[in-house]
Amino acid sequence: MPTRWGDNDSYGHVNNVVYYAFFDSAVNQHLIEHGVLDIAKSETVGLVVETRCTYFSSMGFPDMVKVGLKVVYLGKSSVRYEIALFRNDEKECSALGQFVHVYVDRATNRPAPVPEAVRAVLQSLAD
Template identity: 75%
Template sequence: MSEKARPTRREAYRHFTILPTRWGDNDVYGHVNNVVYYAFFDTAVNRHLIEQGVLDIANNKIVGLVIETKCTFFSSVAFPDTVHIGLKVIHLGNSSVRYEIALFRNESHEACAVGQFVHVYVERANNRSVPIPEAVRAVLESIAA
């Protein structure tokens, strides 16, 4: 039997993105809907790559495609909370990268959700796997655990 998942703490992450929740993020149960957590993950990863100058979403010939995601929920987030998104690389392969992403509600030091997100790098023209470009690899190595 596997050990029960536990929330991680802020200090475990190398990079943070801060996003406000929106009124429309809440569902009928009064908290941010689970699908929004995945949008937070996607936004944090891609924003970091764009800010580091290694992702041009319109023009890169080599792009990372998501092939796997998962999320473990520990506590709720609700509008008007601010989400602090911790990001680190936990595996860097030849053509793929696995990120660990944690969501922190407002100033909490314990994650309310922890997930993983895997990009496989491909040629945009044919979706064939290729090695991670060196400039991208350097950015990924800078946030590796």
């Protein structure tokens, strides 16, 4: 993912809130690419209930961000991702995040089991 000019803050590096947008985009893009998330029509969707990030080094425009994504926990209705963000071709990650989705029925907003198709895609990230 490319950084954008507007991602930089007054200190000249990507603002911390943008890292969370990278996490959200990476997870949802993966689900969309694997055909298990339709953001307009899926009956069961994952809501973000927890995020965290540990920063190791700065990124800034015009860096390219490479993303590593894995599932560290897959429960009945929740999943915890670990997401590493790498600046350009660096081997050490610039930031390491955790991101938790709880699956809910879109109509009722009540917890629901992770759909089987989604579970299969997520399981492939846990191996």
